[in-house]
Amino acid sequence: MPVPGTTCTCNEKLELCRVQSTQLVDHLLDGGPDKLTKVKGIGPKLQELLFSMGFFHFDQIASWDASQVAWVDENLDGFKGRASRDDWVAQACSLSGLNVGGVE
Numbered sequence: 001m002p003v004p005g006t007t008c009t010c011n012e013k014l015e016l017c018r019v020q021s022t023q024l025v026d027h028l029l030d031g032g033p034d035k036l037t038k039v040k041g042i043g044p045k046l047q048e049l050l051f052s053m054g055f056f057h058f059d060q061i062a063s064w065d066a067s068q069v070a071w072v073d074e075n076l077d078g079f080k081g082r083a084s085r086d087d088w089v090a091q092a093c094s095l096s097g098l099n100v101g102g103v104e
Contacts, residue, residue: 034058038095041086046079061092 033056036047053075055061064072064083072083083089 034095036061039086039088039091041082041088046076046082049076049079058092058096061088062096064089 033051036042036050036055036058037044039058039061042050050056053072055072069083069089073081076082
């Protein structure tokens, strides 16, 4: 695990993001859902679909491992493959407050 204030590789930052992220929750955190449409590839319809699947926050998406991304990709009716194609995990990691690979 990297020491705070040191430079990390992209993979280390993704791992740190996953470690600090919450598990899937079936309720909203205080303050309501995040605006998932800030993620490239998620429009209003996809946001509603993700909400219906129980995903409300960037940190949830940021915590997905490869098998979870594959599951989401397969279960996005009408949008199959979008999560991996647009790299939602890295985008959500950045939007949740962690800088990944220089993307802000």
